[in-house]
Amino acid sequence: MAEESSDPLSAGPCCAFSPGGSRDLLALSSPDGRVRVWETRGGSLRQEYVPSAHLSAACTCLCWAPGGRLGADKEGPQKKKRKSEAAGAAGHADLLAIGTAAGSILLYSVVKGELQSSLVGGHEGKVNCVRWHQDNGCLYSCSEDKHIIEWNAHTCKVKCKWKGDNNSVSCLCISPDGRMLLSAGRTIKLWDLETKEVYRQFTGHSTAVSSLMFTTTRPPNESQPFDGITGLYFLSAGVHDRLLSVWQVRSEVKEKNAILSFRLPEEPVSIDLTVSESKEEPVKLAVVCRNGELHFFEHVFNGYCKKPLVSNSVVEIATSGKDGESSPKPVSILSAAFCADKQSLVFVYGSTIHPVMERLTPKSGEPRKCLIRDTQKSLILRTETAVTKVKTPLVSSDAKTLVPGFPGHSLAMKPSSLVTDKTESKRKKGDLKEVSIEERLGSMDIDIINVKAKGGLPQTDSFAVLLVQGLESSDSHILNKVFQTKKDTMIKNTVARLPVYAVIPLLHELTKRLQGHPYSAMLMVRWIKAIFTLHASYLSTLPDLVPRLGTLYQLMECRIRTLQKLSRLHGKLFLLITQVAASEKMQASVDSNQTAKLIYEEESSEEESDDEMIAEKDSDDNWVEEEEEDGEHHKCSDSEQEIHVDKRINRDSDPDAGNESEEE
Known part of the structure; x- marks a missing residue:
């Protein structure tokens, strides 16, 4: 039968049931650092252990030793035992391992009622989980310092220490054959205890793993030897994860995903399951969720199942709603565990200081069952003997009654300010006038003058x-x-x-x-x-x-983590932006200075431009007259040329050319 999970990462209290089918004892750690051992059948407190550093190093995890052999072996064969001690060791578990936040592990003997030994100097951080080996008497522990330690419980010394994960190791679990160890942080690792090497790794939870549980299913042929791996499964749960994953450990096939999962309404707090003797026998699972409900599952591990499985039945506890209560109030279930018959359950509900234990056999035909329990009466009956020993204090008439509030902000009230039954009846009849604000402040012993001087009532936080x-x-x-x-x-x-x-x-x-x-x-x-x-x-x-x-x-x-890279990128972008802005500014200044201060033009260009301007200014109506004038001019010039030619000829032939010119 699997051990009770008491992981510190879970939202529930730190508790553990004693091994064996009877589940006679319950070890429970309260928030004040005290470890109490309760009897599950009678509900009475058997022992209470207060560690010396219970306020500074609170209890983080609990685990019972298998049987009572460890405490007996250390005493030696020569020392005689009392009959009561021998009977207690034979009937109940003896040794309880207590992990603390300071990194030490305490071994408490329930039979003797005292601290037997302590394991110190192994861990540097908080101990998250402790597990006993069922055969060799060794104790395995994991801590926030990322290491796993194998302790020798007889010598109280470190036998082996190795790094389990890059982050803190949250929980451990030992296989039924005692040859392998499961550890979980962000990833789940399967270790070989002889070589301390990783056999397999499993990844499937987005958050840190909070619980690990081994279970086995025997092969259908009983003559086939059981090698410890075939038919070996384990269950894992994560922080803030509403799915319980089931993994199969096999040597020939290494699946990367979980074969099936169980769906829950809230994060699991306590998990316990049964070991099936054959493949046809279903595995039963009892899970206590964060909302205080107990979910019961029953399933045969025979292959893959993609859809998450829903619980067969749900058990919840509520008050009766009497004694002035308007409606029933829910009562949280703290933990649950299976008995030897694999049918009945022992579950704990109420508070961690005064828990109530009860046995129940869940039925698959009832999907939801609500148990009405009066927790107040059970607590009164249990604490009646202790209350009678307390003396009643004597209160004088001069004592002042303080108003509830923070220390330093409480105000004293005079007895005259209290309303009696007579004044209440007069107020209902209308004979008594309503008290003013100043009178109320006066009855509360507040200086009205200072209040008025400050300009208002005193401010509260x-x-x-x-x-x-x-x-x-x-x-x-x-x-x-x-x-x-x-x-x-x-x-x-x-x-x-x-x-x-x-x-x-x-x-x-x-x-x-x-x-x-x-x-x-x-x-x-x-x-x-x-x-x-x-x-x-x-x-x-x-x-x-x-x-x-x-x-x-x-x-x-x-x-x-990315701040340094972002700062470098910001610096580079700032340089690029400043360079681009500077280049744009320089281009703008160059464009403004490109206008010429002096322009020089040649005369030919001016004349050509003037001719063009004149040609454009001339109208189309004068072009005919200009052509006629040009024709007459050409005619006159032609006639003049002919006369001039004739004159030349005559000059050459006539000697009196000069006279003729004079006459002309």
């Missing part, structure tokens, strides 16, 4: 109150109203008035909103800057600050 209310109730409407402000002074004042216990929840809420729209991310950065500036001293005192702010750091690192 409403944004800080709204922010705390929104964080405690997870009301998105209130948080959106507060986070929409853009004034830096208002943001700083709100963060400064914020109580210390609300700083970490506010950082988690801002981290979620940073993953949304870029506009909202711009607003969230202002709040983060104010928190780191004003509450740096408080954050530096937290020992588990690195895992708490790991998601925010990775988110900011992803966003600024």
Whole structure:
């Protein structure tokens, strides 16, 4: 039967059921750092262990040792045991491994009721998961420091240490034959425990893997030997992922995708399943979701299935709705595990401080079953003996009653300001007048003169109150109203008035909103800057600050990873733009200076231009007269030429040419 998953990445509490079919014990870690061991049948508290550093190094994971052999072997054969110890070791699990946020692992003995040993010096970060080997007594652990360690539980020393992933390793799981180890961070790796080499890798989750569970199906022919790989499957779940993937481990075929998946309404918190003895026997799966519902699956692993499978039945718990309640309220289921008969379930519901255990056999014919339980009565019956030992305090008449609020903002109220039944009856009849504002302020012991001098009522830190209310109730409407402000002074004042216990929840809420729209991310950065500036001293005192702010750091690192490249590109673009602007400016200045200051033209060109202008100015009507005048001129010239020729001839022949010329 598979072990209970108690991964720190899941949204549920850190708890683990004892191995074996009876599931007699439940180890549960509360938020105050205490580890309590409860009996599942009677519901009584058996033991309570308070680590010395429970406030600074809280419990992160739990795992029971298989059987009771480990605690008995270390004592040695020479030491005699008491009968009660021997009976307890034989009937129940003895050793409980507790992983802490400081990196150490504590081995607590349930039979002795004390810390047996501690494993120190292996991990440098928070321990995410611890798993016992079922045969050799070794303990395997993984941490935020990216390493996997094989511990020798008898000598409390590191047997082997190797790097499991580039990021933090979130969970581990050992195969049923004890020869292979599954580790998961961003990717799932199957290791050979002898050689510490990777046998296979599986990728299929977009987020970090939070749970790993092995299961097997025997071959139909019982005479066929079982080699440990054939018929071997494992189930994986991721953070904020609503699908549970089932993978098949086979040596001859290496599938890249999951063979099937189970669909859930919310992220899984606790997972437990049964091991089938044959291929025909279905595998049963009990999953507790974040919304507090228990989903029961039943399926035969016989091949691929593309469509996600839906749960056969759903179990939820609610109150009766009596004792002044208007309607039944849901009660969250914390964890569940199968018993030896593979039919009945042991599930835990209520609070981590006072849980309630119950056994149930789910039926496939009932798709949804709601159990009505009165959790208040069970808590009253359980704590009745403890309450009677508390003395009732004596209150004097001079004591002042303080109004609920933040420390430093509470106001003292006088007994006269309280409304009695008589005044209430008079007010209903109309005999009593309504109290004025000044009288109310006077009854609240506020100096009215100072209020009037300041010009109004005292201002309250409403944004800080709204922010705390929104964080405690997870009301998105209130948080959106507060986070929409853009004034830096208002943001700083709100963060400064914020109580210390609300700083970490506010950082988690801002981290979620940073993953949304870029506009909202711009607003969230202002709040983060104010928190780191004003509450740096408080954050530096937290020992588990690195895992708490790991998601925010990775988110900011992803966003600024390309900042250097973008700055270089911005510089190159700036140089190109300045060069283009300078060249355009130079071209514009050159074009303006190309106009000539002096133009010189020759005379021939002027005459030709004048002739052309004159020819264009002449009208078409004068061209006939000009031709006639030209003809007469030619005639006159021809006659004159003839006379001139005759005269020449006569001059040559006549000696008295001079006289003739005179006569003419």
